[in-house]
Amino acid sequence: MAKSLKKAYFIWLFGGLFGLHHFYLKRDKQAFIYLTTFGGFLIGFLRDIYRLPEYVREANEDAVYVEKLKKQQEQLKTPLFLTSRFIGSIAVGSLFGYLTRNSINITDSETEYLWAETLARFLSPLIVSLVVYLIGTEGPIKCSFKWPLLGAYIALAIDALRKTTSNFTPALLGSILLNWNLEWDFDYFDRRKNKKLFKRIIYFSIGLTIFASILGLFIWNNATLESDGKKITLKEYFIKLYNTEEMKKLREVFSMLWNFYKAHGIKRLINHFFYGYDPEAIAHAYKVLELNERSTQQDIDQKCRLLSRKWHPDKYKDFEKKQNAEKIFMDIQASCNLLSEHRRNKSDQNKKSEM
Template identity: 25%
Template sequence: MGKSVMLTYALWVVGGPFGLHHLYLGRDNHALLWMLTLGGFGFGWIREFLRIPAYVREANQDSVEDRRRPTNLPPLHPVRFIGQACVGIYFGTVAMIGLNSLSFFYLIVLPISVAVGVHLVSNVGQQTSDLQKTLTACLVTSSLLYGSAFAPLPISLAATVTAAQHRRFKPPRSPRSTQTLAPRLFRLTLALVAFSAPLGFCIFHNTTATLYYLSDCIAALLDFFWFVPWLRHMLESILLMPYRILCAVTGGGYYEETWRKVLEILLREYTEREKDALRVLSLHTDASLEEINQGYRKLVKIWHPDHNPSTEAEDVFLKIQQAYELLQRWHRPRHSK
């Protein structure tokens, strides 16, 4: 039985960001991509309003026994190319958040994660690519960028170019090979679990580290535009927009304070704990790294147990040491003035 355009549109409206209409059409790779990215970060789902009739035609043609596909090279579509790069970066970033503590992360885990993201987009629709060559490009590029926080970007670009060079049409599917819904859902569930398990573990058991990694990424992105002050200011305004809207709607309160604490971390502003550390060192909130070092050395001379025989010297010195180490972690080289 052929697929219905009207039913496909209905599923697109009801569960489009989760790929429900693609699941109906037998486009499992597309459905999985939508589940993992919430409809291509929202943009892909909206764009599909005009693409659904073509998807239905492809699904109905695949149900014909003598269906043939071209043997020539598929056209290079910019949307697919951009999608491969974005999803590769997305998969790589998720891996860095959840699995970067592994000793072999940059040599194995990160390149595999990016390659899977790029190859998933390559397999959407009637096209596919050479996974082995895509993975090889990721492995080579990742080894050259070992330890870099920006590694997912060049790795994904290298994989995207490689996948585009080796793109081809999928062989036609035989109606007899069409599987029932149960095994298809089982495979999709396994893929979802494999993608979300590391990230879920990191969020629930290492929330602070997750937020600080995100803050590092955002701060690095903002610092990249230091030479264009107006663009940096615009990006900061966009990040602060939810907080300002919340203030305007609620007029303040508990939720505003909670959101503000999250923004303090994401925008690399001082948190309450870091403000306490500044007070321990008798410093103001805009103290530079040099001033922090000077304040620390000055207090160490006063409170070091070897120089101060008082009973409280050891406790005070410990607080000074902890405050200094906390501020040192915050003041990365890119924050130095």
């Protein structure tokens, strides 16, 4: 289906910062870079104002565009050096290298520090070379991935000799080797025709998942906020939050709901959760505890303690008996929680009605 220039500009206007117009034109590599850099640091987004017509002609395999491309391929053995792509690949590659290197948590432990530092050093050039490759090979040009990868790891060796760490050098050498080995891609249009939307979405999702993981880890390990007058990382804050009394109570509530679900199923859990009262579940709970509606809270507590001791899984050595005891024990715990909560709710409702 032919691509519309008007539609491309419309998509550019409302989704261009996220690369949607490039995805529409099957320029998936460029779409991914735009999505992860907010429209190529806004510069690429604005540049597309006058570049879009050519992109649409390429997508439609316009006769004039194809003829011009064929003449270029006949006259030039290799594609022209594009300064904008070269600078863009260095800038974005350096950014991704920085994010990757700093996304891995470096701890105070000597052994963990060594492993984390080694992983950061070797993973960063790989991500940089991938970014350089994506930017440098969009369109009817190609290059083997080994060249930007080789350039990035040569930079790693140079940094090791100089005892420095750099995000710029891997991106620079990777971009130089890629541009040095660029070739015309004579099968470009045939491959574009065979691109299935589902497969494109899968590849795009994989790339986005990798980026989101790197960015998420970077924020997790480096973002700081103020707590009790001290600056702590986001990771430290959530660890501190996790150990508060409120979170412990919340975990207990979720544990209770989970036990109730395993004992009574999803339908009763929904009834209990949304409506606060499930006659069948209440009746089942009384049956499990061998009690009735006239039983007091004291009766419930006593029966719960008695049955919990009787059916505690640790008392059983035989595997089958232990499994059976676990099921009964969970059913008892869920029933105890349900009846205690049910009685509290009834008590609260009675107090409100008396007021």
